Amino acid sequence: MQLVVARIGRAHGIKGDVTVEVRTDEPELRLAPGAVLATDPPSAGPLTIETGRVHSGRLLLRFEGVRDRTGAEALRNTLLIADVDPEELPEEEDEYYDHQLMDLDVVTVDGAEVGRITEISHLPSQDLFVVERPDGSEVYVPFVQEIVVEIDLEEQRAVIDPPPGLIDDRAEIASARQAAEEAAEEAGTTEPAEGRVGDGGGMDDEPKRDQA
Incomplete structure (x- = not known):
């Protein structure tokens, strides 16, 4: 079974790194160096991950054969697709x-x-x-x-x-x-007037001030 695990974002720097929008709970497994991923569009791949690192809270990847910013920008918005065994379960319960x-x-x-x-x-x-x-x-x-x-x-x-x-x-x-x-x-009932409690109308009197 093929699953989308990430989407390539903008280029980062001049050496071919790209930001990625992670779409898997296991990026350390699906997006590890050496992983070979299919792509959408298919013409962009397959891509082999060469390196990966986190920068300012975002994952950066570099792919084999992509050596400059121009090559990285050409991959923008490409989906990365991994082959997953349908019977495979996550490690955590x-x-x-x-x-x-x-x-x-x-x-x-x-x-x-x-x-x-x-x-x-x-x-x-x-x-x-x-x-x-x-x-x-x-x-x-x-x-x-x-x-x-x-x-x-x-x-x-x-x-x-x-x-x-x-x-x-x-x-x-x-x-x-x-x-x-x-x-x-139809039953002839209405909501009680605001500020009234029960039938006694016990809130009609104004509060009295203490006498000096």
């Missing part, structure tokens, strides 16, 4: 490769259907599941333990415990609120 999570059914802890994972978005702060709902709309689910409580690869599903508002349909909420208001009007 409770970690997953993107391809293992794609197309999983998403349900709540109550068994309600939410949708299907169509994309994993890797943000600086956290990862997000992009979930396509049955009506074609999308909802974004943070991939954190407090929300994603179970990943079951055998059953091909992700179980989530979403906080209020994360996946609620706004139209349904508005409709339910309107129905509740109409029911209250």
Whole structure:
């Protein structure tokens, strides 16, 4: 199986180094010196990593045969693709490769259907599941333990415990609120006036000042 592990950015310096946008949780494995990577577009590769180093928080790579800034700039926006065994699992428990999570059914802890994972978005702060709902709309689910409580690869599903508002349909909420208001009007009930407590109206009196 082929997976995108990085995207080449701008050239760095004059000796052929390039910045890369890492798209793998294991750059030390996928982007190590000696790794041979396919490319998109295919005409740019394959590329063999010669050296790698971190500079100002960004990974810099140099490829065999790329010796100057002109050659590095020609690779800009090229995707780097690694061959990965579909059965391979990450070393750490409770970690997953993107391809293992794609197309999983998403349900709540109550068994309600939410949708299907169509994309994993890797943000600086956290990862997000992009979930396509049955009506074609999308909802974004943070991939954190407090929300994603179970990943079951055998059953091909992700179980989530979403906080209020994360996946609620706004139209349904508005409709339910309107129905509740109409029911209250038919029953002849109104909300208590602001600042009043119970039937006694105990907050009508103004506070008294202490006498000198």
